[in-house]
Amino acid sequence: MSLFPDTENPNIIELKQIDQSYDGGESFIIQGLDFMVEDKPAQGQFVVILGMSGSGKSTLLRYIAGLQKPTAGEVLIHGKPIDDTKRVGMVFQQYSSLPWMTVLENVSLALKFQGIEEKERKEKAMEMIEMVGLLGHEDKFAQYPTLSGGQLQRVAIARSLLANPEVLLMDEPFGALDINTRLQMQDMLAKIWLKFHPTVIFVTHDIAEAVYLGDDIYILKSQPSRIVEHIHVDLPFHRTKETKRDPHFVELVHMVEDKMIDVAKLG
Amino acid sequence: MSLFKLRGNLTKTQNLVLGIVGLVILVAVWWILAEVNAEQRAVIDDYETHLPSSILQDSTVQQIDRDSLARADSIKLANATEFEKVYPILPPPNHVVAAFPDLFQEDRLIYNSKLSIWRNLQGYFWAILISVVVGFVIGLIPLFRGLFSKQVDALRYLPLTALTGLFIIWFGIDDKMKIAFLAFGILVYMLPVVVQRIDEVKDVYLKTVFTLGATDWQTIRSVYFPSVFSKLMDDIRVLTAISWTYIIIAELLNRQGGLGALIYVKARQGQLEKVFAILIVIILIGFLQDRIFVYMDRRLFPHKYAKKRINGIKEVEYGLMAILMAITLAIIVPAIIPSTIGVMGNLATILAITGLVISLYGEYRLRRASVEAA
Numbered sequence: 001m002s003l004f005p006d007t008e009n010p011n012i013i014e015l016k017q018i019d020q021s022y023d024g025g026e027s028f029i030i031q032g033l034d035f036m037v038e039d040k041p042a043q044g045q046f047v048v049i050l051g052m053s054g055s056g057k058s059t060l061l062r063y064i065a066g067l068q069k070p071t072a073g074e075v076l077i078h079g080k081p082i083d084d085t086k087r088v089g090m091v092f093q094q095y096s097s098l099p100w101m102t103v104l105e106n107v108s109l110a111l112k113f114q115g116i117e118e119k120e121r122k123e124k125a126m127e128m129i130e131m132v133g134l135l136g137h138e139d140k141f142a143q144y145p146t147l148s149g150g151q152l153q154r155v156a157i158a159r160s161l162l163a164n165p166e167v168l169l170m171d172e173p174f175g176a177l178d179i180n181t182r183l184q185m186q187d188m189l190a191k192i193w194l195k196f197h198p199t200v201i202f203v204t205h206d207i208a209e210a211v212y213l214g215d216d217i218y219i220l221k222s223q224p225s226r227i228v229e230h231i232h233v234d235l236p237f238h239r240t241k242e243t244k245r246d247p248h249f250v251e252l253v254h255m256v257e258d259k260m261i262d263v264a265k266l267g
Numbered sequence: 268m269s270l271f272k273l274r275g276n277l278t279k280t281q282n283l284v285l286g287i288v289g290l291v292i293l294v295a296v297w298w299i300l301a302e303v304n305a306e307q308r309a310v311i312d313d314y315e316t317h318l319p320s321s322i323l324q325d326s327t328v329q330q331i332d333r334d335s336l337a338r339a340d341s342i343k344l345a346n347a348t349e350f351e352k353v354y355p356i357l358p359p360p361n362h363v364v365a366a367f368p369d370l371f372q373e374d375r376l377i378y379n380s381k382l383s384i385w386r387n388l389q390g391y392f393w394a395i396l397i398s399v400v401v402g403f404v405i406g407l408i409p410l411f412r413g414l415f416s417k418q419v420d421a422l423r424y425l426p427l428t429a430l431t432g433l434f435i436i437w438f439g440i441d442d443k444m445k446i447a448f449l450a451f452g453i454l455v456y457m458l459p460v461v462v463q464r465i466d467e468v469k470d471v472y473l474k475t476v477f478t479l480g481a482t483d484w485q486t487i488r489s490v491y492f493p494s495v496f497s498k499l500m501d502d503i504r505v506l507t508a509i510s511w512t513y514i515i516i517a518e519l520l521n522r523q524g525g526l527g528a529l530i531y532v533k534a535r536q537g538q539l540e541k542v543f544a545i546l547i548v549i550i551l552i553g554f555l556q557d558r559i560f561v562y563m564d565r566r567l568f569p570h571k572y573a574k575k576r577i578n579g580i581k582e583v584e585y586g587l588m589a590i591l592m593a594i595t596l597a598i599i600v601p602a603i604i605p606s607t608i609g610v611m612g613n614l615a616t617i618l619a620i621t622g623l624v625i626s627l628y629g630e631y632r633l634r635r636a637s638v639e640a641a
Contacts, residue, residue, distance in 0.1 A: 065474075065477075065478050066477070066478075067474055067477060067478070086480070087477065087478050087479065087480045088478060089478050089479060090474070090475075090478040092471055092474065092475070094471045095471075096471045096472065096474070096475040097475075098472055098475070098476075098489065098490065098493070099570055100493040100494070100497060100568065100570045101489075101493075101570075102575070102576050109476065109479050109489065110479040110480055112489075113476075113479060113480050113481050113482070113485050113489075114480065139575045139576050139577075140574055140575050140576075141569075141570040141573070141574060141575065141576070143570060146574045156475075159475075159479065160478070160479075163478070163479045163480060169478075
């Protein structure tokens with residue numbers, strides 16, 4: 001049985017038969033891993049990867065971003081090997097904004113790299129800054145504590161989406177935030193997703209977060225890593241605070257929790 | 268008793284008052300030490316033994332004559348009625364202050380200061396240029412890192428002051444040698460620091476610009492340069508103190524003006540108050556230099572101090588860049604083509620003045636923006 005539903009759609013992201021070894025092939029951290037995300041151009045999708053620490057979730061994102069190459073296997077985006085022409089934006093758990101640049105300069109960074117002139121750059125960046133709710137902060141330097149942790153992550157999201165609105169990689173982006181900010185950020189992300197319909201690959205170990213945001217949840221087992229569970233989240237498309245009070249939401253959280261425990265027993 | 272609490276904070280007034288009191292204490296201690304070491308010396312119009320030493324050593328002058336002259340002197344001393352106070356070890360502050368007019372007029376203090384400052388600037392310039400270029404090559408390219416990074420670290424242990432002889436052999440005895448010596452002195456510290464600063468660039472910034480599609484050169488421009496230079500500014504400031512030590516050493520060799528040469532001559536002539544006066548001048552120049560670096564740091568790297576980018580900061584930045592360009596022109600081109608020294612000097616002056624005007628305009632806009640904000 002395949003974990004991935006058969007569809008006619010081509011895949012936007014494909015990881016095929018990935019092996020990863022850090023000691024020259026003596027032991028494998030990841031072995032025979034397949035991971036596919038189909039392309040839903042106008043609709044987008046929210047894919048969550050769950051797994052324990054050390055299960056290689058972040059490594060998967062690094063492959064897709066082109067930050068790391070697997071020992072063996074193929075990484076394809078839109079059916080083509082990743083190259084230097086178009087990259088995929090990523091939001092990290094650490095604050096990743098360049099502190100010597102303002103919020104505006106940070107958000108428009110990708111456009112600057114593409115050689116787009118300043119006026120157009122500013123226009124597009126301001127639109128995005130408004131979207132993530134940072135209007136009025138654009139001239140501030142993107143550093144802590146001038147901006148709060150949540151605001152800095154908003155900068156990172158705006159920046160990545162402007163660079164590539166199709167795919168957004170998020171590596172535990174809200175892991176370092178306090179609980180209130182985290183909830184706010186989840187709502188904002190849900191809203192932005194409805195607006196742009198990007199394909200989001202979101203790594204977390206917060207199960208409630210995974211169910212709240214995700215359409216599809218994949219659970220990774222470790223040693224060696226492989227995807228062992230796929231859960232389709234059949235909650236309404238439009239998620240709000242009420243979603244979390246839905247009995248079905250609670251049910252799903254418990255189900256995912258149980259599966260996580262089962263997976264932990266595996267390896 | 269917050270004054271004695273470990274790492275306790277002082278209020279603004281406390282800070283100011285204590286600063287002034289501290290200065291007064293230092294001057295008072297200096298004065299007391301000077302007075303304690305002062306001597307009373309008899310005022311005698313004419314010592315008999317005050318003959319040129321050549322005559323005294325002349326064997327034709329009889330020993331008996333010398334003895335009788337000395338005897339006459341001691342009688343004069345014993346009968347002396349007038350005495351004056353002299354300071355053979357430590358001149359008091361007022362004497363030092365009083366030495367300044369003479370320093371300005373007879374010893375051409377301004378001219379010598381300019382000479383030293385210009386040498387210092389040139390030495391600094393070459394040291395920074397070479398260490399940044401070489402440092403980036405070693406720090407960024409693994410091939411060169413493997414080849415040279417250990418050797419560069421070892422350079423720090425060179426006993427520089429012992430190398431003056433070598434520099435005379437390599438660069439002659441003129442200005443070139445002095446500047447090369449100073450440049451080398453700063454370089455051996457700067458180079459490993461540049462490599463270290465490159466190592467310290469945060470990985471997450473590099474990953475971020477990579478995912479945003481930066482090329483290698485764009486990564487260098489948008490991450491490495493700002494990250495490394497904003498930290499190097501502090502390192503350069505710290506090295507100011509060392510640079511003055513080295514420039515003084517260099518100026519002692521084949522004395523061709525400059526504060527180092529002047530201080531040496533004045534010490535040999537026993538004009539201690541002038542030695543102290545020059546020392547104060549050097550400290551003031553170093554202090555001023557430090558303030559200028561701090562100012563440049565604030566303007567070129569505003570993110571280290573301010574929360575926002577304020578209108579006007581760009582102009583100041585461009586102005587400062589123009590001034591730095593002017594210095595570069597004035598130093599680099601004549602070094603390659605010596606005949607251009609006059610032309611480049613004029614060009615650099617024009618550029619520097621333009622830069623100054625632009626940055627002053629920027630400062631004006633900054634002031635206005637901060638007034639409006641308040």
